[in-house]
Amino acid sequence: MKINQKKTSWLFAILFFIVIIVGIWDASALIYGLQRGSLYALIALPLAMVLGIMDILNLAHGELLTVGLYASYVLFINFSIDPLISTLPVFIFLVILGGIIYFLTIKKVLGEGHLPQLLLTFGISIMLIELIKIYWTTRPRNVYRAYASSSITIGNFRIGSYEFLYVFLAFAVFLLLKLFLKKTRLGQAVYAVGQNPRGAEIVGINVDLVYLFIFCLSSGILGLTAGVMLPRVSIFPLTGNPFSLISFALVAMAGMGSINGILLAGITLGIAEAVIQAIPGYGGWSDLVFFGVLIAVIMAKNIQEA
Amino acid sequence: MKKIIFYLFFVIMAATLPYYAGGYLLHVSTTILIFMSLSLSWDMMLRTGQLSFGNAGFFGLGAYASLISVSNLDIHPVLSLFFAAVFAAGVALVVGFAVLRLRKIYFAITTLALALVFEVIVMNLSDLTGGSSGRVLPQAIFGGNSVLIYWLILFITIIVILISELLNKSKTHYAINSIRNDEITARSSGINVFKYLVFVFVFTSAIQGIIGGVYTQQYAFVMPESTFSLDFLLLPIAMALVGGIYTTMGPILGAIFLGLISEYLKLIMPYGHLFIYGLIIVIVILFLPEGIYKVARKKYRNRKSQEVKLDASSEGK
Numbered sequence: 001m002k003i004n005q006k007k008t009s010w011l012f013a014i015l016f017f018i019v020i021i022v023g024i025w026d027a028s029a030l031i032y033g034l035q036r037g038s039l040y041a042l043i044a045l046p047l048a049m050v051l052g053i054m055d056i057l058n059l060a061h062g063e064l065l066t067v068g069l070y071a072s073y074v075l076f077i078n079f080s081i082d083p084l085i086s087t088l089p090v091f092i093f094l095v096i097l098g099g100i101i102y103f104l105t106i107k108k109v110l111g112e113g114h115l116p117q118l119l120l121t122f123g124i125s126i127m128l129i130e131l132i133k134i135y136w137t138t139r140p141r142n143v144y145r146a147y148a149s150s151s152i153t154i155g156n157f158r159i160g161s162y163e164f165l166y167v168f169l170a171f172a173v174f175l176l177l178k179l180f181l182k183k184t185r186l187g188q189a190v191y192a193v194g195q196n197p198r199g200a201e202i203v204g205i206n207v208d209l210v211y212l213f214i215f216c217l218s219s220g221i222l223g224l225t226a227g228v229m230l231p232r233v234s235i236f237p238l239t240g241n242p243f244s245l246i247s248f249a250l251v252a253m254a255g256m257g258s259i260n261g262i263l264l265a266g267i268t269l270g271i272a273e274a275v276i277q278a279i280p281g282y283g284g285w286s287d288l289v290f291f292g293v294l295i296a297v298i299m300a301k302n303i304q305e306a
Numbered sequence: 307m308k309k310i311i312f313y314l315f316f317v318i319m320a321a322t323l324p325y326y327a328g329g330y331l332l333h334v335s336t337t338i339l340i341f342m343s344l345s346l347s348w349d350m351m352l353r354t355g356q357l358s359f360g361n362a363g364f365f366g367l368g369a370y371a372s373l374i375s376v377s378n379l380d381i382h383p384v385l386s387l388f389f390a391a392v393f394a395a396g397v398a399l400v401v402g403f404a405v406l407r408l409r410k411i412y413f414a415i416t417t418l419a420l421a422l423v424f425e426v427i428v429m430n431l432s433d434l435t436g437g438s439s440g441r442v443l444p445q446a447i448f449g450g451n452s453v454l455i456y457w458l459i460l461f462i463t464i465i466v467i468l469i470s471e472l473l474n475k476s477k478t479h480y481a482i483n484s485i486r487n488d489e490i491t492a493r494s495s496g497i498n499v500f501k502y503l504v505f506v507f508v509f510t511s512a513i514q515g516i517i518g519g520v521y522t523q524q525y526a527f528v529m530p531e532s533t534f535s536l537d538f539l540l541l542p543i544a545m546a547l548v549g550g551i552y553t554t555m556g557p558i559l560g561a562i563f564l565g566l567i568s569e570y571l572k573l574i575m576p577y578g579h580l581f582i583y584g585l586i587i588v589i590v591i592l593f594l595p596e597g598i599y600k601v602a603r604k605k606y607r608n609r610k611s612q613e614v615k616l617d618a619s620s621e622g623k
Contacts, residue, residue, distance in 0.1 A: 057411045059418070108592055114410045115357055116591050119547065122359075123587030126540055130581035137577060242422065248415050284430045291423050295404060298412060 029274040035163035037270020038170035044247035046218030053194040060125035062240035068226025087227030098219025132237040140234040148231030249294040324453040338565035339463045345542035345557035347513040355486030362539035363420035364511040368518030383447040387519040394515025425534040440529030447523035544583045550597025
């Protein structure tokens with residue numbers, strides 16, 4: 001995984017431009033976008049890690065998040081463990097689940113080309129969705145926590161204060177991950193494998209272990225996010241589904257393998273969505289923003305390459 | 307010659323099905339044929355080496371185009387199928403010019419987003435599409451006569467099978483295979499890769515559009531949730547994979563096999579029976595990447611060649 005500073009610079013420029021315009025027009029959309037965008041970035045980070053280092057696009061990404069949400073929900077309903085506290089057990093649960101999925105399936109299609117990998121993870125995503133449907137049906141479920149619906153009033157608009165936790169968590173996870181990659185031996189090994197798996201293997205790095213670690217960690221981060229998200233979303237089997245696509249859009253925006261870019265891309269997308277949502281009568285179209293961004297970015301890159 | 311008689315026999319058997327089969331079997335066969343066409347159309351796109359997840363999207367577009375043209379423009383339901391095909395093909399042409407410049411995961415994920423994108427558009431154009439509650443037709447095609455519907459779908463499916471076979475036998479198939487195997491080599495041998503990709507993408511989308519139209523005319527309603535459902539993406543893929551990709555026979559066998567299983571599964575587990583399809587995809591990818599048709603054919607050929615060998619050795623004595 002290459003951390004490329006140059007690639008993110010144009011994103012910075014776009015973000016800066018949007019922030020100024022939106023800030024003048026509607027400041028609440030700005031804050032809302034920041035909160036939502038941090039969440040997007042937090043969810044996209046694991047996908048980017050798996051894609052950047054293992055070269056696998058995990059279509060079951062969003063479903064792992066859904067599993068995390070339901071795990072947290074079950075802990076709350078049956079043992080009345082607060083979602084924020086349950087982040088730890090859910091993190092461990094998803095690390096183990098990620099390990100199982102890796103050993104049973106992903107490991108066998110490593111380096112086999114994108115076709116079996118995509119179809120395999122697509123199959124896994126369907127299996128997870130349907131398993132959840134069998135146990136919990138498609139009925140939406142909510143977890144109410146008083147602290148999650150608190151809000152603060154600035155000037156003449158109100159914004160949710162709980163969502164600032166997303167921003168905090170996103171920056172914390174990003175910082176920790178960067179520290180880990182730079183300072184620890186395992187982190188350096190991850191770097192090496194991301195750049196050249198064969199070369200890494202020759203110099204004695206256990207590539208298989210690195211892959212396992214990355215897959216488990218990325219799955220675990222989703223568990224962490226799920227616990228924090230739970231009080232603010234209503235969950236149903238397809239809750240996580242769109243996040244696979246959105247996460248990929250962010251990775252494409254940031255450029256493959258760029259960690260810094262993802263946070264920026266997430267916030268940019270979040271603000272763009274919030275702006276569309278704020279336009280009266282056209283709020284329903286905000287779900288398409290990520291697709292527009294994805295197409296625009298891919299087209300722009302294509303032209304550059306050609 | 308033997309083969310042609312063999313195929314003719316099957317076509318006649320299929321065409322006369324309404325005379326000897328009951329209503330339930332007829333209904334099951336209709337559904338199987340619908341999924342067979344979808345599965346073949348998905349496989350035809352895959353033969354170019356591009357994994358498309360766009361079936362469900364174009365299926366839904368065709369469904370809406372057909373329904374709207376019947377109820378708003380008052381044209382004949384059968385004619386509306388052509389409209390559905392043309393509409394889906396037109397959208398595919400526009401979308402294709404953008405997404406077909408992409409490869410591998412980029413192409414796959416953009417087409418995966420298509421169904422979602424079309425669904426959001428349909429939900430937001432509620433004046434025309436009825437929004438999230440959908441729209442209903444006053445009556446199904448042919449007044450709901452299930453035999454005529456079956457024949458119509460059979461006719462379309464046979465055409466799709468012929469197209470698929472033509473694609474595997476004609477000169478185009480060399481171009482398509484070479485694009486799949488090595489695009490750079492294909493390009494340097496003078497194949498206009500983009501042109502072929504657009505061509506295949508557009509006509510497979512047209513097939514998906516027609517099928518969407520037929521499906522809607524059969525049930526006389528559209529609803530975003532059920533029209534853009536994952537079923538129309540997942541089942542065709544599972545069928546083609548089980549039967550064997552890159553062949554005509556594979557998706558046909560897969561559709562019959564999984565179609566029959568699916569009816570049984572619906573009875574024993576009404577909720578979440580798609581789980582089995584996810585499992586089937588995973589198992590096929592991991593353990594049987596060639597599909598049953600190719601494996602069976604290989605086994606058959608091996609046995610035949612062994613028999614020949616045995617004959618030869620016994621003659622030698």
